[in-house]
Amino acid sequence: MPKIVDHERRRAEIVQTTWRMIARHGLDRATLREVAAEAGYANGAIKPYFPAKSDLLEATFRHVFSRTNDRGAAATQGLDGFDALRAFCLEVLPLDADRLDEARVVIAFWQLALHDPAQAEVNDSAMLQWRSSIRGWLDAARGADDDGDGGRAPVQTLAETLLTFLLGAQVAAVFDPDFNSPDQLVAQLDGQLDLLRR
Amino acid sequence: MPKIVDHERRRAEIVQTTWRMIARHGLDRATLREVAAEAGYANGAIKPYFPAKSDLLEATFRHVFSRTNDRGAAATQGLDGFDALRAFCLEVLPLDADRLDEARVVIAFWQLALHDPAQAEVNDSAMLQWRSSIRGWLDAARGADDDGDGGRAPVQTLAETLLTFLLGAQVAAVFDPDFNSPDQLVAQLDGQLDLLRR
Numbered sequence: 001m002p003k004i005v006d007h008e009r010r011r012a013e014i015v016q017t018t019w020r021m022i023a024r025h026g027l028d029r030a031t032l033r034e035v036a037a038e039a040g041y042a043n044g045a046i047k048p049y050f051p052a053k054s055d056l057l058e059a060t061f062r063h064v065f066s067r068t069n070d071r072g073a074a075a076t077q078g079l080d081g082f083d084a085l086r087a088f089c090l091e092v093l094p095l096d097a098d099r100l101d102e103a104r105v106v107i108a109f110w111q112l113a114l115h116d117p118a119q120a121e122v123n124d125s126a127m128l129q130w131r132s133s134i135r136g137w138l139d140a141a142r143g144a145d146d147d148g149d150g151g152r153a154p155v156q157t158l159a160e161t162l163l164t165f166l167l168g169a170q171v172a173a174v175f176d177p178d179f180n181s182p183d184q185l186v187a188q189l190d191g192q193l194d195l196l197r198r
Numbered sequence: 199m200p201k202i203v204d205h206e207r208r209r210a211e212i213v214q215t216t217w218r219m220i221a222r223h224g225l226d227r228a229t230l231r232e233v234a235a236e237a238g239y240a241n242g243a244i245k246p247y248f249p250a251k252s253d254l255l256e257a258t259f260r261h262v263f264s265r266t267n268d269r270g271a272a273a274t275q276g277l278d279g280f281d282a283l284r285a286f287c288l289e290v291l292p293l294d295a296d297r298l299d300e301a302r303v304v305i306a307f308w309q310l311a312l313h314d315p316a317q318a319e320v321n322d323s324a325m326l327q328w329r330s331s332i333r334g335w336l337d338a339a340r341g342a343d344d345d346g347d348g349g350r351a352p353v354q355t356l357a358e359t360l361l362t363f364l365l366g367a368q369v370a371a372v373f374d375p376d377f378n379s380p381d382q383l384v385a386q387l388d389g390q391l392d393l394l395r396r
């Protein structure tokens with residue numbers, strides 16, 4: 001068994017290789033053997049880190065959410081309310097090649113999560129975290145600008161609507177890029193934020 | 199080779215069996231052998247209808263869109279503008295067990311479409327059709343109620359935003375049903391339609 005520091009670094013390298021392979025070639029290509037070959041490791045060198053393909057896939061799914069969440073944390077630092085909300089959404093939207101790769105990997109994992117409780121749990125916990133952040137920012141925005149209008153939609157509905165939009169944008173950008181360029185996605189987002197501001 | 203009428207009926211039966219199997223057990227279970235067993239056919243009885251698994255999957259993906267489109271056509275008959283738009287969206291949203299099954303199958307097919315041009319083409323042509331209908335209804339709504347306000351968002355942006363929402367709703371309803379009950383999805387939809395009405 002390798003030293004702990006090397007162990008963590010190697011695990012990270014393997015996961016990096018895996019998510020790029022899935023983005024480019026799909027889930028079926030990401031076997032332990034193919035990942036080892038792509039990462040330049042000997043065949044069998046993955047097993048000490050990820051005994052089964054399912055372990056590797058779960059770590060890879062977590063990694064993709066971590067990438068998004070790390071960007072979101074950096075972008076929203078020092079912000080609150082609508083400013084934080086918009087900054088976070090701009091990191092979730094697939095606005096560049098890297099994030100389109102993330103979207104491809106997430107679409108692949110959704111299919112796994114339909115019938116694999118471990119993958120579904122990774123998705124659930126990421127969605128709970130996003131939901132909690134979005135609600136917090138919406139509450140802050142409403143508190144700072146509360147005009148006492150009881151007719152406004154509940155924060156819960158608004159938060160779910162925004163989540164639904166962010167999930168759909170992953171699909172729309174990957175399959176219909178001609179209608180969902182970065183500018184067009186940002187215009188769609190700003191429409192959604194208008195809806196929340198009212 | 200069976201007679202043409204029987205041939206068409208058998209094809210339809212096989213596709214019906216396949217989409218339900220994919221909804222319940224996932225893509226990996228939908229082999230020609232498993233589908234034959236589930237449909238009560240002899241092993242090898244699928245081949246005259248669908249020579250390869252990819253042919254069966256493509257026909258199944260088309261079938262799921264046809265189900266939605268047939269419901270949409272029935273629901274929008276005699277309607278135009280916002281009424282048609284809302285009626286169509288209510289047929290696309292996964293508001294019951296059958297449509298949640300459709301959503302599961304569509305999520306599975308998206309993963310295939312990432313790396314399979316034939317499946318991607320099925321998706322593209324369905325999305326072009328939805329886009330064209332949505333734009334037509336939006337144009338009609340705007341024409342009937344045109345206040346000459348040049349500040350409104352272009353129909354194209356509004357149509358894509360609604361498509362993005364409808365795609366995201368497939369994912370949200372399947373993975374987060376506690377936050378996306380039928381009532382909650384309809385409330386989200388009505389928020390989206392408010393956005394289009396302004």
